[in-house]
Amino acid sequence: MRKKITIKDIANDLGIHHATVSRALRDDPRISQVTKDKIVTYAKSNGYKLNQSAVNLRNTQSNEIAVIVPNISHYTFANFVSVITDLAAKNNFIVSMFQTRENYEYEIDAVKTIMQNRVAGVIASLSLTTMDTDHFKDLLEFGIPVVFFDRVPTEINAPKVTADNHNAAYECVSILLNKGYKKIAHLTGPLHISVFNDRNNGYQKALLDNNIDFISNIVIPKEFEIQDGFEAIQKLWNVKDRPDAVLCDSFTLSAGVNKYCRNQNIKVPEDLGIIAIANDPFSALLEPPQTIMSQPIDEIANETFKMLLDNVNGKNINDIKTIKTELVLRESI
Amino acid sequence: MRKKITIKDIANDLGIHHATVSRALRDDPRISQVTKDKIVTYAKSNGYKLNQSAVNLRNTQSNEIAVIVPNISHYTFANFVSVITDLAAKNNFIVSMFQTRENYEYEIDAVKTIMQNRVAGVIASLSLTTMDTDHFKDLLEFGIPVVFFDRVPTEINAPKVTADNHNAAYECVSILLNKGYKKIAHLTGPLHISVFNDRNNGYQKALLDNNIDFISNIVIPKEFEIQDGFEAIQKLWNVKDRPDAVLCDSFTLSAGVNKYCRNQNIKVPEDLGIIAIANDPFSALLEPPQTIMSQPIDEIANETFKMLLDNVNGKNINDIKTIKTELVLRESI
């Protein structure tokens, strides 16, 4: 391992001042072309690598964008992070990953670490167990811009990007009713989180508008895994007034419902209709291929990043963007 | 936004030296308990946050671990990153994400950025288009430890963690032959990458050991998406000597095969047997539920992280770990 050379080393070797080297390497117009060429050539042939930590200290800000998600291994978040990572790289930022595992304490730890790292900006989706959001308020007060997506807090004045959740659920229920389903259950999440609250409101509104009084809210307590969907429909199925259709708030939940139906020989869509607000390419591969209300993750990620970048660059934008969803009709309803 | 206070501010306010503050906050035994209490209390009530950039500069090393993967949105990598992120947080490291999109140029850019950031360590899986690995050699020579996983380079002397790929493929083919299949195709990746080469060798060895001379290697050119699997089997199916079974090197490829079979009413497992070396929970949800040779991602991630941590901590460990795979028998063969 050879010694790491610095701009001061280059300056000494070339008999000039390190400020000149710094300016030359950043292509400052004040440095003459001959000097630049000399410096750049020397730097390259001697393996000079900029020390980003020093730059970050000098700038009182790091070159990172922190992303806080509940669970990276879930397709929606994985896909989101994937898009964000590309955008960040294109804009000379690094993405730092934080995963809450739906755990409030982890979320607080993440925010603390993020502040210590003087990150340029934060993109976040709340954990299911997050009841108060003071830690995010601290973050904003500390001067770090935050953009929320998907699971956004209602009580914080910050930019937010979500799907058009109310309408998405409303549409799903309307379609189910049109197809003749009468007893529609809703597999959702904790209602203190706006995305689930909005959807549940859309669900209830659609029932109300159609004079249906069967309402069944299932709030999944911990995570959004396949097993949770399996257990939720199992409970629903074994009561007297079982549903004939179910609206699921994630692909994993609906996959769990699908699994239960196959286990129990429940015919889909005859005995039970399944529709999900999701965006998983594998929904097409289930048996039967699953009807979904698709949220365009790419668009959500793009809008989120754009707003964050604006705020990182000093513009004080506080928009709330709502992205249209799109029905993908398959064979599960 | 209030001013960010530093240890010097605390020192001034309390009439002591900033070195004492630094030591107190790091719980240095040389500082008396009374002084510590006074400092910690003051720091907390005045919202002091450590500046990690300064620490990183001082330590000539950042608190980040960089992870380079081809595509975060693929389940295998998403799951891997998810485990690594948890482990990193537990050990006070941050995970920085880099995504090559199977692109050699992006991989080089990532390595450059990583060196600039004086990252503590790197975890990497090669892109499909990576033919030479000089950039990783630079990284090692620069003093940054690297652990490779899954798609590992043969020509670099560094710690590596992979599944037992040769045996996994050998076992898959043996099982297919036992079940009576005669013409087994292999949907793999570029053979200059050891994981695919190893599997293809296992595949060929099993055929050889059973005196079968039907060999069909399909090398997918660009990515490992569902569509690529679809097109691969489409080609294979429309030649005179079509296979009666197929071994797929990823879940996405096998999902593409599954999709084609359903499109074309090819009966699985009667007309075509499908087995995949994969680890996707959704493989159980396909129709028919898919037989896989499962790679334990958690174990691979754990081993990878452990080896990296050892190397970050100065131990010079260069082991090559091979993780056993496990057959999950379902209905696609």
Next chain:
DNA sequence: AGTATATTTGCACACGTGTGCATGATTTTC
């Protein structure tokens, strides 16, 4: 030629923290 202007480079300090060494304060020991 002398002054005004433009171009190029240097100086000095700042960003915030950590640590080896020295110094000062307190307690122990004989």
Next chain:
DNA sequence: GAAAATCATGCACACGTGTGCAAATATACT
């Protein structure tokens, strides 16, 4: 009660880069 040992704190410098301002040099203009 003085020397030794222990404990607590301070001093000064280092980590590598960027930038406002000053200074030096080169060019243009009358």
